[in-house]
Amino acid sequence: xxxxxxxxxxxxxxxxxYKRAKRDFRNALDIAHENYMTEVLRDINESAECDLRLxxxxxxxQKPRSxxxxxxxxxxxxxxxxxxxxxxxxxADHFEQIYTPDSQSFDSDFQASIDAEFEDLMNRFxxxxxxxxGGDISNDEISEAVRKLKYRKAPGHDLITNxxxxxxGLQVIECLRTLFNxxxxxxxxxxxxxxxxxxxxxxxxxxxxxxxxxxxxxxLLSSLLKVFEYVLSDRINTFVMDKGSFPNLQQQGFQRNLGxxxxxxxxxxxILHNIENGxxxxxxFLDITQAFDSVWRxxxxxxxxxxxxxGKLWSLILDCHTDTTSAIIVNHTQSRWFPVGQGVRQGxxxxxxxxxxxxxxxxxxxxxxxxxxxxxxxxxxxxTLADDVMCMAMSPFLxxxxxxxxxxxxxxxRFKFNADKSCIICIRAMGNxxxxxxxxxxxxxxxxxxxxxxxxxxxxxxxxxxxxxxxLACEKGRKAYFGISSMLLTFANPLSxxxxxxxxxRSSVLYGCExxxxxxxxxxxxxxxxxxxxxxxxxxxxxxxxxxMAESMIGLLPIMSEVDIRKLxxxxxxxxxSDSSLPKQIFHLRLFSFIENLTSSGRQFxxxxxVLVLFQKYNLVEYLKSWLRDGVFPEKSSGKELLGILxxxxxxxxxxRLWLMILILQIFALFLNFMIL
Numbered sequence: 001x002x003x004x005x006x007x008x009x010x011x012x013x014x015x016x017x018y019k020r021a022k023r024d025f026r027n028a029l030d031i032a033h034e035n036y037m038t039e040v041l042r043d044i045n046e047s048a049e050c051d052l053r054l055x056x057x058x059x060x061x062q063k064p065r066s067x068x069x070x071x072x073x074x075x076x077x078x079x080x081x082x083x084x085x086x087x088x089x090x091x092a093d094h095f096e097q098i099y100t101p102d103s104q105s106f107d108s109d110f111q112a113s114i115d116a117e118f119e120d121l122m123n124r125f126x127x128x129x130x131x132x133x134g135g136d137i138s139n140d141e142i143s144e145a146v147r148k149l150k151y152r153k154a155p156g157h158d159l160i161t162n163x164x165x166x167x168x169g170l171q172v173i174e175c176l177r178t179l180f181n182x183x184x185x186x187x188x189x190x191x192x193x194x195x196x197x198x199x200x201x202x203x204x205x206x207x208x209x210x211x212x213x214x215x216x217x218x219x220l221l222s223s224l225l226k227v228f229e230y231v232l233s234d235r236i237n238t239f240v241m242d243k244g245s246f247p248n249l250q251q252q253g254f255q256r257n258l259g260x261x262x263x264x265x266x267x268x269x270x271i272l273h274n275i276e277n278g279x280x281x282x283x284x285f286l287d288i289t290q291a292f293d294s295v296w297r298x299x300x301x302x303x304x305x306x307x308x309x310x311g312k313l314w315s316l317i318l319d320c321h322t323d324t325t326s327a328i329i330v331n332h333t334q335s336r337w338f339p340v341g342q343g344v345r346q347g348x349x350x351x352x353x354x355x356x357x358x359x360x361x362x363x364x365x366x367x368x369x370x371x372x373x374x375x376x377x378x379x380x381x382x383x384t385l386a387d388d389v390m391c392m393a394m395s396p397f398l399x400x401x402x403x404x405x406x407x408x409x410x411x412x413x414r415f416k417f418n419a420d421k422s423c424i425i426c427i428r429a430m431g432n433x434x435x436x437x438x439x440x441x442x443x444x445x446x447x448x449x450x451x452x453x454x455x456x457x458x459x460x461x462x463x464x465x466x467x468x469x470x471x472l473a474c475e476k477g478r479k480a481y482f483g484i485s486s487m488l489l490t491f492a493n494p495l496s497x498x499x500x501x502x503x504x505x506r507s508s509v510l511y512g513c514e515x516x517x518x519x520x521x522x523x524x525x526x527x528x529x530x531x532x533x534x535x536x537x538x539x540x541x542x543x544x545x546x547x548x549m550a551e552s553m554i555g556l557l558p559i560m561s562e563v564d565i566r567k568l569x570x571x572x573x574x575x576x577x578s579d580s581s582l583p584k585q586i587f588h589l590r591l592f593s594f595i596e597n598l599t600s601s602g603r604q605f606x607x608x609x610x611v612l613v614l615f616q617k618y619n620l621v622e623y624l625k626s627w628l629r630d631g632v633f634p635e636k637s638s639g640k641e642l643l644g645i646l647x648x649x650x651x652x653x654x655x656x657r658l659w660l661m662i663l664i665l666q667i668f669a670l671f672l673n674f675m676i677l
Contacts, residue, residue: 044496074210088335091200091328094212096338098293099326106414118298121305125315126187132312133239137180137231139173145230146173149223156222157195157327165223180228187315193225195337196326196345217293219326219347229349232316236353240308247356248363249582250379253386254352260456261514261570262583263385265607267455268515269586270380270392272606274373275429275464276599282399283460284391284440285453286406287421291387292355293343296414297321300344300358307357317350355386362409366391369405370398375589380582385456396438399424407443419445423453425462430601458512464605466516470523474530477509481534497538498554505534506562513563514570517610524560531559564614571611575633 040058047054073087074080076097081090149162165172183189200215207214247255252263271281288294301318309317324345328335344351344358366382370393374380382402383390391406393399410417419442426449428434440447452461452468459469484500509530532547541550551558557565577584590608593599615624627633 041496072210073212075212080210084331084333085335088328088330088333091198091212091215091330092335092338095198095217095326095328098217098290099338099340099342101296101342101414105411105416107412110412111414114299114302117302121301121310121314122318125311126318128187128311128315130311132184132232132235134235137177137184139170139177141231141234142173142176142180142227145227145234146176148230149226154199154220156220156225157197158192158222158224160223162223165227176224176227179224180231183228184312184316187312187319189225189228189316189319191323193222193228193320194322194324196221196324196340196347197329197334198326199329217346219345220329221345221347225320226349229320232313233349233353236309236313240313242308246307247360248367248384249580249585250363250367250382251356251360251384251386252583253384253388254356257573257577258581258583260385260458261512262581263383263388264456264458264512264515265574265583266380266383266586267390267392267460269590269606270373270375270383271427272464272604273375273590273593273599274394275427276601276604278429278432278600279394280429280432280434281427282393282396283425283427284399284403284447285423285425285455286389286391286403286442287418288387288389288410289416289418290343291359291415292346292351294415295342295344295355295358297342299413300354303357303361304354317354320348320350321345352386358413359384359387359389362389362406362413365405365409366402369402373398375586376593378582378585378589380586388456390455396435396440400438400440403440403442403447411443417442419443419447422447424449425451425453425460427462427464458515466519467523469512470516470519470526473509473511474526477505477530480505480508485538494538494554498535498556501534501538502556506531506559510559510562510566514566515607516563516567517606527559527563531556564618567607567611568614568618568620570607572633575627576635 040061043054044058047058072080072082073090075090075093079090081087146165149166151162151166153162155161165176197220198217199220200212201218202209203214203216250266252258252260252266267283271283274281301314301321304314304317321344324340325337326340327337344354363382363384366389367379370381371379373393381392383392389406391399391402393402406417422442424440424447426434426436436449440449452459459472461468481501484504485497509527528547532550535541535547535550535554535556536543536545539550539554548558574583574587577587579585587608590604590606594604594608594612597604612624615621623634
């Protein structure tokens with residue numbers, strides 16, 4: 001019988017042969033895949049113990065590839081685009097609108113005054129014949145800048161990769177020196193450096209994948225521009241910047257030894273200090289809409305002049321942000337080129353510095369507006385990390401005045417806050433009442449009051465407890481572990497899985513654990529249960545196996561010991577910070593407040609009490625006394641090695657005691673059996 005011109009039915013010889021061949025092919029494919037996976041997992045198991053670079057390369061090959069194909073996009077007008085060219089141009093229309101300055105919503109009189117200042121500066125500096133501060137660029141400067149480039153990064157529009165420059169040798173360095181010095185003499189950069197390719201990256205979080213606003217623009221710039229900006233950045237830091245006045249001490253973004261953790265430390269310790277001393281704390285987390293993409297360039301250049309950047313440096317930075325264009329790359333298709341009229345070049349070396357300059361006066365204004373909030377005589381009322389601004393006050397009215405300052409600053413300097421993504425948290429001191437009837441506004445928009453907020457990856461709630469944070473961390477860790485184990489557990493040995501657990505899963509679970517304090521027994525039990533389960537699951541051990549034994553068999557420290565290590569290392573990091581930095585000042589104040597018992601409540605919480613307990617626990621009190629006496633703390637490498645040795649010694653003693661107890665119980669059980677017989 002024929003159906004659609006193909007034979008059907010097992011009575012047909014050709015059909016039987018077809019089905020047999022198909023079955024044999026599938027069996028052969030399954031066998032080949034199993035052999036391939038066995039070989040791959042054998043390589044992974046071997047490399048896990050001797051070649052970590054090969055190990056991670058093999059692991060990445062097993063991960064499912066993320067798809068960058070965008071089959072359908074809906075533009076702002078509701079039109080659906082399906083073909084590659086139409087999708088690329090829909091993204092181009094969206095991002096062109098973002099990069100086009102808005103002239104309707106801001107202070108036009110202030111804009112006119114800044115534009116006049118900008119025109120005056122341009123007339124003074126754009127025809128300047130001087131060279132850069134420090135003279136012509138040297139080969140050594142370029143070699144150092146090229147060394148900072150990262151491997152395996154996508155090239156810009158000119159298709160020159162970082163590897164071309166890193167492996168080009170002295171001849172390439174000489175050519176770059178000639179090119180850069182010519183650029184400085186002329187005062188203009190090549191037009192190809194002004195072109196950027198934008199790759200839209202999905203933001204995640206269950207956002208609509210068909211909406212352009214659900215994608216973040218990632219720019220690919222010329223590698224030559226990056227090297228040139230590295231040189232300019234070094235000249236600015238060496239010859240121009242006064243580290244004592246810029247940036248504001250509350251700014252923790254894009255600076256050496258500072259970051260998310262120190263910003264969270266400043267916020268946590270400031271809140272706890274005020275709560276301990278009987279003051280309520282009202283906190284607002286401000287969200288800036290498309291912060292880096294909405295920087296007003298004329299205003300930025302005026303600010304650059306006010307902090308000391310002038311002459312050839314000023315004119316070169318101006319030219320880097322003049323007549324810039326971008327195109328979208330999606331579905332292997334490039335969109336039309338469109339102008340970029342505002343914002344700093346995301347992906348550029350100088351962009352982070354330029355944004356700190358642009359936002360610095362806002363932090364200064366907020367700090368001056370509420371100088372009595374902080375720790376003793378140190379003001380800490382707006383801990384900031386780049387564009388993440390956090391305002392804190394002891395009363396609703398003071399917080400509203402800070403919000404008014406932030407709003408009026410944004411109107412003058414032409415950027416917007418997102419009131420919907422901003423949030424208020426009210427934290428009550430013991431024995432006080434909160435004013436929850438107050439309505440906070442950002443301009444005419446109301447800011448919502450919530451019980452918790454995810455700030456820099458750390459959940460802050462109105463009760464200052466950690467249960468929610470730890471519960472979510474363990475849930476996140478379980479998902480990450482099973483995502484890894486489902487890929488490897490069938491063939492891999494436990495050591496390979498545990499290595500991935502250490503480097504990927506545990507790191508995400510313990511993010512911010514340096515600031516955990518006053519953990520409840522339930523929180524500690526939840527963390528222990530999380531790791532105990534994984535240590536048994538990775539080895540296919542039964543659930544009733546002793547947890548300490550399961551951990552020791554694969555070389556895992558108890559998870560609370562890992563927390564202790566990270567806390568002690570962060571203590572060392574704080575000790576090695578500059579005395580002028582805000583985290584170091586807060587650290588000193590909280591430490592001596594604890595030693596002298598200066599809190600009005602008589603009890604102090606936070607980082608300091610917890611870490612001092614650890615110094616006693618691991619017999620490190622002498623190092624603390626030495627630092628208090630001489631101000632000298634072990635360097636990072638030696639301190640980490642010392643901690644490892646001391647913790648291992650303590651844990652080995654604990655494990656030996658446990659094994660001895662198990663051995664005694666087994667001997668006792670044998671003795672009972674013998675007596676019964």
